[in-house]
Amino acid sequence: MPVFLYKFYFFDKYIDKCGFCDIHRSMSMIKDFYEDTMDKICISREYVRKLPYIMGFKTTHWCWYSCAHCLESCGPNMPKEYIPADVIKGYINQAIKDPKFGKELIFTGGEIFSAYYNHDTKYVKELLDCGLSHGCGVDIKTNAGWATKTNKYREQIICDLADVLTRYSPGKINVSPLQISLSLDRYHADCINKNAQLISDLSRAQSNSTCMIHISTFDKDMPMFAELIKKLNKDGNRITELELVGGGNQIFYAINDRVLVYCSSAQLNKHGRANNLEDAVPVEMPQFKFLTRDKRPQIIMAFDSFGNVMLGENTGRKIHAPWRDRNKNPRDLPAIRRDLVRSAQYEDLRLYIRNLIPGLSK
Numbered sequence: 001m002p003v004f005l006y007k008f009y010f011f012d013k014y015i016d017k018c019g020f021c022d023i024h025r026s027m028s029m030i031k032d033f034y035e036d037t038m039d040k041i042c043i044s045r046e047y048v049r050k051l052p053y054i055m056g057f058k059t060t061h062w063c064w065y066s067c068a069h070c071l072e073s074c075g076p077n078m079p080k081e082y083i084p085a086d087v088i089k090g091y092i093n094q095a096i097k098d099p100k101f102g103k104e105l106i107f108t109g110g111e112i113f114s115a116y117y118n119h120d121t122k123y124v125k126e127l128l129d130c131g132l133s134h135g136c137g138v139d140i141k142t143n144a145g146w147a148t149k150t151n152k153y154r155e156q157i158i159c160d161l162a163d164v165l166t167r168y169s170p171g172k173i174n175v176s177p178l179q180i181s182l183s184l185d186r187y188h189a190d191c192i193n194k195n196a197q198l199i200s201d202l203s204r205a206q207s208n209s210t211c212m213i214h215i216s217t218f219d220k221d222m223p224m225f226a227e228l229i230k231k232l233n234k235d236g237n238r239i240t241e242l243e244l245v246g247g248g249n250q251i252f253y254a255i256n257d258r259v260l261v262y263c264s265s266a267q268l269n270k271h272g273r274a275n276n277l278e279d280a281v282p283v284e285m286p287q288f289k290f291l292t293r294d295k296r297p298q299i300i301m302a303f304d305s306f307g308n309v310m311l312g313e314n315t316g317r318k319i320h321a322p323w324r325d326r327n328k329n330p331r332d333l334p335a336i337r338r339d340l341v342r343s344a345q346y347e348d349l350r351l352y353i354r355n356l357i358p359g360l361s362k
Protein backbone atom coordinates (compact mmCIF):
# COMPACT_ATOMS: atom_id res chain seq x y z
CA MET A 1 0.00 0.00 0.00
CA PRO A 2 1.52 3.38 -0.92
CA VAL A 3 2.62 5.35 2.12
CA PHE A 4 0.11 8.16 1.72
CA LEU A 5 -2.84 5.74 1.50
CA TYR A 6 -1.53 3.86 4.53
CA LYS A 7 -1.35 7.12 6.46
CA PHE A 8 -4.74 8.17 5.26
CA TYR A 9 -6.26 4.86 6.35
CA PHE A 10 -4.83 5.15 9.86
CA PHE A 11 -5.51 8.87 10.07
CA ASP A 12 -9.21 8.11 9.73
CA LYS A 13 -9.07 5.58 12.60
CA TYR A 14 -6.96 7.98 14.59
CA ILE A 15 -9.56 10.73 14.18
CA ASP A 16 -12.24 8.40 15.52
CA LYS A 17 -10.19 7.39 18.53
CA CYS A 18 -8.61 10.67 19.57
CA GLY A 19 -11.67 12.85 19.20
CA PHE A 20 -10.78 14.65 15.95
CA CYS A 21 -14.38 14.17 15.01
CA ASP A 22 -15.28 16.20 18.10
CA ILE A 23 -13.18 18.98 16.60
CA HIS A 24 -15.04 18.46 13.35
CA ARG A 25 -18.35 18.65 15.19
CA SER A 26 -17.26 21.81 17.04
CA MET A 27 -16.21 23.41 13.75
CA SER A 28 -19.57 22.70 12.21
CA MET A 29 -21.34 24.08 15.31
CA ILE A 30 -19.26 27.29 15.02
CA LYS A 31 -20.19 27.44 11.33
CA ASP A 32 -23.91 27.00 12.12
CA PHE A 33 -23.67 29.68 14.82
CA TYR A 34 -22.01 32.05 12.32
CA GLU A 35 -24.65 31.34 9.65
CA ASP A 36 -27.56 31.87 12.08
CA THR A 37 -26.06 35.08 13.51
CA MET A 38 -25.44 36.53 10.05
CA ASP A 39 -28.98 35.56 9.06
CA LYS A 40 -30.31 37.56 12.02
CA ILE A 41 -28.28 40.62 11.02
CA CYS A 42 -28.90 40.32 7.28
CA ILE A 43 -32.52 39.58 6.47
CA SER A 44 -32.17 39.15 2.71
CA ARG A 45 -29.22 36.83 3.26
CA GLU A 46 -31.58 34.64 5.29
CA TYR A 47 -34.18 34.75 2.51
CA VAL A 48 -31.63 33.68 -0.08
CA ARG A 49 -30.26 30.91 2.13
CA LYS A 50 -33.51 29.47 3.43
CA LEU A 51 -36.40 30.20 1.09
CA PRO A 52 -37.31 27.93 -1.81
CA TYR A 53 -36.16 29.16 -5.20
CA ILE A 54 -37.34 29.02 -8.77
CA MET A 55 -35.08 29.40 -11.83
CA GLY A 56 -35.39 31.73 -14.80
CA PHE A 57 -33.23 31.57 -17.92
CA LYS A 58 -32.75 34.72 -19.98
CA THR A 59 -31.55 32.54 -22.80
CA THR A 60 -30.30 35.35 -25.08
CA HIS A 61 -30.00 39.12 -25.23
CA TRP A 62 -30.76 39.07 -28.95
CA CYS A 63 -34.17 40.34 -30.04
CA TRP A 64 -35.62 41.61 -33.33
CA TYR A 65 -37.10 44.59 -31.50
CA SER A 66 -35.28 47.34 -29.68
CA CYS A 67 -38.10 48.59 -27.44
CA ALA A 68 -37.67 51.93 -25.72
CA HIS A 69 -38.65 50.42 -22.36
CA CYS A 70 -36.48 47.25 -22.50
CA LEU A 71 -35.17 46.58 -18.99
CA GLU A 72 -32.44 44.32 -20.37
CA SER A 73 -31.42 46.65 -23.25
CA CYS A 74 -31.92 43.78 -25.72
CA GLY A 75 -32.03 44.18 -29.47
CA PRO A 76 -30.74 43.13 -32.89
CA ASN A 77 -27.34 44.66 -32.09
CA MET A 78 -26.76 42.12 -29.29
CA PRO A 79 -24.74 38.93 -29.93
CA LYS A 80 -26.70 36.03 -31.41
CA GLU A 81 -25.66 33.91 -28.45
CA TYR A 82 -27.83 31.56 -26.41
CA ILE A 83 -27.19 29.82 -23.10
CA PRO A 84 -26.41 26.31 -24.36
CA ALA A 85 -29.31 23.87 -23.90
CA ASP A 86 -26.98 21.41 -22.13
CA VAL A 87 -26.06 24.04 -19.55
CA ILE A 88 -29.70 24.82 -18.79
CA LYS A 89 -30.62 21.16 -18.66
CA GLY A 90 -27.65 20.56 -16.34
CA TYR A 91 -28.94 23.18 -13.89
CA ILE A 92 -32.48 21.80 -14.04
CA ASN A 93 -31.14 18.29 -13.38
CA GLN A 94 -29.17 19.55 -10.36
CA ALA A 95 -32.07 21.62 -8.99
CA ILE A 96 -34.56 18.80 -9.26
CA LYS A 97 -32.60 16.86 -6.61
CA ASP A 98 -32.62 19.85 -4.26
CA PRO A 99 -35.61 19.97 -1.86
CA LYS A 100 -35.41 23.78 -1.86
CA PHE A 101 -36.18 24.01 -5.59
CA GLY A 102 -39.79 25.21 -6.10
CA LYS A 103 -40.11 23.26 -9.41
CA GLU A 104 -40.97 26.33 -11.44
CA LEU A 105 -39.05 27.52 -14.49
CA ILE A 106 -39.16 30.66 -16.60
CA PHE A 107 -37.69 30.69 -20.11
CA THR A 108 -37.26 34.11 -21.65
CA GLY A 109 -34.78 36.42 -23.42
CA GLY A 110 -34.36 38.82 -25.22
CA GLU A 111 -36.57 36.79 -27.51
CA ILE A 112 -36.19 33.07 -26.92
CA PHE A 113 -38.02 32.06 -30.13
CA SER A 114 -35.33 33.84 -32.14
CA ALA A 115 -33.37 30.60 -31.56
CA TYR A 116 -35.35 29.15 -34.51
CA TYR A 117 -33.70 31.75 -36.77
CA ASN A 118 -30.26 32.26 -35.25
CA HIS A 119 -29.31 29.14 -33.39
CA ASP A 120 -31.13 25.80 -33.41
CA THR A 121 -34.72 25.00 -34.34
CA LYS A 122 -34.82 22.30 -31.62
CA TYR A 123 -33.58 24.57 -28.80
CA VAL A 124 -36.92 25.77 -27.39
CA LYS A 125 -38.59 22.38 -27.56
CA GLU A 126 -35.61 20.73 -25.87
CA LEU A 127 -35.83 23.14 -22.93
CA LEU A 128 -39.61 22.79 -22.59
CA ASP A 129 -39.30 19.00 -22.71
CA CYS A 130 -36.63 19.01 -20.04
CA GLY A 131 -38.60 21.19 -17.60
CA LEU A 132 -41.97 19.53 -18.18
CA SER A 133 -40.63 15.98 -18.07
CA HIS A 134 -39.29 16.74 -14.58
CA GLY A 135 -42.78 17.81 -13.50
CA CYS A 136 -41.96 21.54 -13.32
CA GLY A 137 -44.42 24.32 -14.06
CA VAL A 138 -42.98 26.19 -17.04
CA ASP A 139 -43.59 29.77 -18.16
CA ILE A 140 -42.21 30.77 -21.57
CA LYS A 141 -42.19 34.47 -22.45
CA THR A 142 -42.30 35.85 -25.96
CA ASN A 143 -42.99 39.13 -27.76
CA ALA A 144 -44.83 37.15 -30.50
CA GLY A 145 -42.80 39.02 -33.13
CA TRP A 146 -42.69 35.78 -35.16
CA ALA A 147 -46.48 35.30 -35.17
CA THR A 148 -47.27 36.88 -38.52
CA LYS A 149 -48.80 34.97 -41.42
CA THR A 150 -45.78 35.27 -43.68
CA ASN A 151 -43.19 34.37 -41.05
CA LYS A 152 -40.87 31.49 -41.94
CA TYR A 153 -41.03 29.57 -38.66
CA ARG A 154 -44.52 30.52 -37.43
CA GLU A 155 -46.14 27.20 -38.35
CA GLN A 156 -43.28 25.15 -36.93
CA ILE A 157 -43.31 27.06 -33.65
CA ILE A 158 -47.09 26.66 -33.24
CA CYS A 159 -46.76 22.98 -34.14
CA ASP A 160 -43.98 22.49 -31.57
CA LEU A 161 -45.94 24.26 -28.84
CA ALA A 162 -49.07 22.24 -29.63
CA ASP A 163 -47.04 19.04 -29.54
CA VAL A 164 -45.55 19.88 -26.14
CA LEU A 165 -48.98 20.86 -24.79
CA THR A 166 -50.44 17.58 -26.00
CA ARG A 167 -47.67 15.42 -24.58
CA TYR A 168 -47.66 17.07 -21.14
CA SER A 169 -51.40 17.32 -20.78
CA PRO A 170 -52.68 16.36 -17.34
CA GLY A 171 -56.10 15.49 -18.79
CA LYS A 172 -58.84 17.06 -20.85
CA ILE A 173 -60.29 19.33 -18.21
CA ASN A 174 -56.99 20.29 -16.63
CA VAL A 175 -54.76 23.19 -17.42
CA SER A 176 -51.37 22.37 -18.89
CA PRO A 177 -48.26 23.01 -16.75
CA LEU A 178 -46.96 25.11 -19.66
CA GLN A 179 -47.92 28.79 -19.58
CA ILE A 180 -47.13 31.17 -22.41
CA SER A 181 -46.61 34.82 -21.47
CA LEU A 182 -47.06 37.58 -24.05
CA SER A 183 -46.17 41.27 -23.87
CA LEU A 184 -48.92 43.78 -24.58
CA ASP A 185 -48.10 47.46 -24.30
CA ARG A 186 -47.59 50.61 -26.35
CA TYR A 187 -43.85 49.86 -26.78
CA HIS A 188 -44.16 46.48 -28.53
CA ALA A 189 -44.78 47.04 -32.22
CA ASP A 190 -48.15 45.80 -33.53
CA CYS A 191 -48.58 43.60 -30.47
CA ILE A 192 -52.40 43.36 -30.54
CA ASN A 193 -52.37 41.79 -34.01
CA LYS A 194 -49.42 39.48 -33.28
CA ASN A 195 -50.78 38.30 -29.93
CA ALA A 196 -54.21 37.69 -31.50
CA GLN A 197 -52.61 35.68 -34.30
CA LEU A 198 -50.63 33.53 -31.86
CA ILE A 199 -53.63 32.91 -29.58
CA SER A 200 -55.92 32.01 -32.52
CA ASP A 201 -53.33 29.70 -34.07
CA LEU A 202 -52.58 27.91 -30.81
CA SER A 203 -56.22 27.48 -29.82
CA ARG A 204 -56.89 25.82 -33.18
CA ALA A 205 -53.73 23.74 -33.34
CA GLN A 206 -53.94 21.78 -30.11
CA SER A 207 -56.83 19.69 -28.97
CA ASN A 208 -55.76 17.82 -25.91
CA SER A 209 -55.35 20.23 -23.03
CA THR A 210 -56.04 23.78 -21.96
CA CYS A 211 -53.14 26.17 -22.27
CA MET A 212 -52.86 29.23 -20.03
CA ILE A 213 -51.79 32.43 -21.78
CA HIS A 214 -50.68 35.24 -19.55
CA ILE A 215 -50.81 38.74 -21.01
CA SER A 216 -48.36 41.01 -19.30
CA THR A 217 -48.93 44.76 -19.56
CA PHE A 218 -48.33 48.03 -17.73
CA ASP A 219 -50.97 49.74 -15.59
CA LYS A 220 -51.41 52.53 -18.17
CA ASP A 221 -51.81 50.07 -21.05
CA MET A 222 -54.48 47.92 -19.44
CA PRO A 223 -57.18 49.06 -21.95
CA MET A 224 -55.17 47.29 -24.67
CA PHE A 225 -56.28 43.97 -23.19
CA ALA A 226 -59.94 44.76 -24.01
CA GLU A 227 -58.79 45.63 -27.56
CA LEU A 228 -57.04 42.28 -27.84
CA ILE A 229 -60.19 40.39 -26.81
CA LYS A 230 -62.18 42.43 -29.33
CA LYS A 231 -59.69 41.57 -32.06
CA LEU A 232 -59.91 37.85 -31.20
CA ASN A 233 -63.68 38.09 -31.42
CA LYS A 234 -63.52 39.90 -34.75
CA ASP A 235 -61.22 37.19 -36.12
CA GLY A 236 -63.96 34.59 -35.56
CA ASN A 237 -62.76 32.95 -32.34
CA ARG A 238 -65.30 31.62 -29.84
CA ILE A 239 -64.83 33.59 -26.61
CA THR A 240 -66.27 32.74 -23.21
CA GLU A 241 -65.77 34.88 -20.14
CA LEU A 242 -64.94 32.84 -17.04
CA GLU A 243 -64.33 33.39 -13.36
CA LEU A 244 -62.27 30.48 -12.16
CA VAL A 245 -62.51 29.03 -8.66
CA GLY A 246 -59.40 30.21 -6.81
CA GLY A 247 -58.65 32.73 -9.54
CA GLY A 248 -59.20 35.77 -7.27
CA ASN A 249 -61.09 38.52 -9.08
CA GLN A 250 -59.23 37.71 -12.26
CA ILE A 251 -61.31 37.42 -15.44
CA PHE A 252 -60.25 34.62 -17.77
CA TYR A 253 -61.29 34.33 -21.39
CA ALA A 254 -61.58 30.88 -22.91
CA ILE A 255 -60.66 31.05 -26.60
CA ASN A 256 -62.16 28.23 -28.66
CA ASP A 257 -62.29 26.21 -25.39
CA ARG A 258 -58.58 25.46 -25.71
CA VAL A 259 -56.72 28.51 -24.46
CA LEU A 260 -57.34 30.50 -21.29
CA VAL A 261 -56.22 34.11 -21.50
CA TYR A 262 -55.77 36.40 -18.52
CA CYS A 263 -53.99 39.70 -18.01
CA SER A 264 -51.91 41.22 -15.25
CA SER A 265 -50.35 44.65 -15.06
CA ALA A 266 -47.46 46.24 -13.24
CA GLN A 267 -45.79 49.61 -13.18
CA LEU A 268 -42.93 50.33 -15.57
CA ASN A 269 -39.69 50.45 -13.59
CA LYS A 270 -36.68 52.61 -14.35
CA HIS A 271 -33.92 50.30 -15.51
CA GLY A 272 -32.07 49.53 -18.74
CA ARG A 273 -33.45 51.64 -21.60
CA ALA A 274 -36.55 52.48 -19.49
CA ASN A 275 -34.27 54.82 -17.51
CA ASN A 276 -34.93 57.38 -20.26
CA LEU A 277 -38.71 57.16 -20.11
CA GLU A 278 -40.72 59.77 -18.26
CA ASP A 279 -43.44 57.43 -17.09
CA ALA A 280 -41.00 54.86 -15.67
CA VAL A 281 -40.94 54.76 -11.88
CA PRO A 282 -37.70 54.55 -9.89
CA VAL A 283 -37.52 51.39 -7.77
CA GLU A 284 -36.41 51.91 -4.23
CA MET A 285 -33.65 49.44 -3.32
CA PRO A 286 -34.20 47.26 -6.40
CA GLN A 287 -31.47 44.86 -5.35
CA PHE A 288 -33.88 43.45 -2.78
CA LYS A 289 -36.77 42.88 -5.20
CA PHE A 290 -36.38 39.20 -5.79
CA LEU A 291 -39.30 37.52 -4.07
CA THR A 292 -42.30 36.17 -5.93
CA ARG A 293 -45.69 35.41 -4.42
CA ASP A 294 -46.83 36.77 -1.06
CA LYS A 295 -48.39 33.63 0.32
CA ARG A 296 -45.63 31.22 -0.53
CA PRO A 297 -42.54 33.37 -0.99
CA GLN A 298 -39.83 32.09 -3.28
CA ILE A 299 -36.74 33.73 -4.67
CA ILE A 300 -36.03 33.96 -8.40
CA MET A 301 -32.58 32.95 -9.62
CA ALA A 302 -32.23 34.34 -13.13
CA PHE A 303 -29.43 33.02 -15.38
CA ASP A 304 -28.46 35.22 -18.33
CA SER A 305 -26.57 34.70 -21.57
CA PHE A 306 -23.67 36.91 -20.37
CA GLY A 307 -22.80 34.37 -17.66
CA ASN A 308 -24.49 35.94 -14.63
CA VAL A 309 -27.06 34.68 -12.18
CA MET A 310 -29.10 37.42 -10.57
CA LEU A 311 -31.74 37.49 -7.94
CA GLY A 312 -34.95 38.92 -9.31
CA GLU A 313 -35.96 38.84 -12.92
CA ASN A 314 -35.26 42.25 -14.37
CA THR A 315 -35.02 45.26 -12.10
CA GLY A 316 -32.22 47.43 -10.89
CA ARG A 317 -28.95 46.69 -9.18
CA LYS A 318 -28.63 42.99 -8.64
CA ILE A 319 -27.48 40.49 -6.09
CA HIS A 320 -25.49 38.31 -8.42
CA ALA A 321 -22.90 35.59 -9.00
CA PRO A 322 -21.27 34.16 -12.12
CA TRP A 323 -22.53 30.84 -13.46
CA ARG A 324 -19.33 30.32 -15.45
CA ASP A 325 -15.91 29.65 -13.94
CA ARG A 326 -12.66 31.18 -15.24
CA ASN A 327 -12.44 28.54 -17.97
CA LYS A 328 -16.01 29.40 -19.08
CA ASN A 329 -17.37 26.10 -17.78
CA PRO A 330 -20.66 26.05 -15.84
CA ARG A 331 -20.20 26.12 -12.08
CA ASP A 332 -22.14 23.83 -9.75
CA LEU A 333 -25.48 25.07 -8.47
CA PRO A 334 -24.55 24.85 -4.74
CA ALA A 335 -21.46 27.04 -5.37
CA ILE A 336 -23.59 29.61 -7.19
CA ARG A 337 -26.12 29.60 -4.36
CA ARG A 338 -23.34 30.10 -1.79
CA ASP A 339 -22.09 33.13 -3.77
CA LEU A 340 -25.61 34.55 -3.93
CA VAL A 341 -25.88 34.28 -0.15
CA ARG A 342 -22.56 36.18 0.14
CA SER A 343 -23.70 38.81 -2.35
CA ALA A 344 -26.98 39.26 -0.44
CA GLN A 345 -25.01 39.61 2.77
CA TYR A 346 -22.81 42.26 1.16
CA GLU A 347 -25.87 44.23 0.00
CA ASP A 348 -27.48 43.94 3.44
CA LEU A 349 -24.34 45.22 5.19
CA ARG A 350 -23.91 47.98 2.61
CA LEU A 351 -27.46 49.15 3.29
CA TYR A 352 -26.94 48.86 7.03
CA ILE A 353 -23.80 51.05 6.90
CA ARG A 354 -25.49 53.50 4.54
CA ASN A 355 -28.35 53.93 7.01
CA LEU A 356 -25.93 54.24 9.91
CA ILE A 357 -23.96 57.13 8.43
CA PRO A 358 -26.19 60.21 8.04
CA GLY A 359 -25.93 61.76 4.62
CA LEU A 360 -24.86 58.55 2.86
CA SER A 361 -28.43 57.38 2.40
CA LYS A 362 -29.23 60.28 0.06
Ligand code: SF4
Nearest residue numbers: 063065067070110143
Ligand atom coordinates in the same frame (compact mmCIF):
# COMPACT_ATOMS: atom_id res chain seq x y z
S1 SF4 B 1 -38.75 44.46 -24.26
FE1 SF4 B 1 -38.86 42.39 -25.06
S2 SF4 B 1 -39.35 42.66 -27.23
FE2 SF4 B 1 -38.60 44.63 -26.50
S3 SF4 B 1 -36.41 44.64 -26.94
FE3 SF4 B 1 -36.66 43.90 -24.84
S4 SF4 B 1 -36.73 41.69 -25.05
FE4 SF4 B 1 -37.13 42.53 -27.08
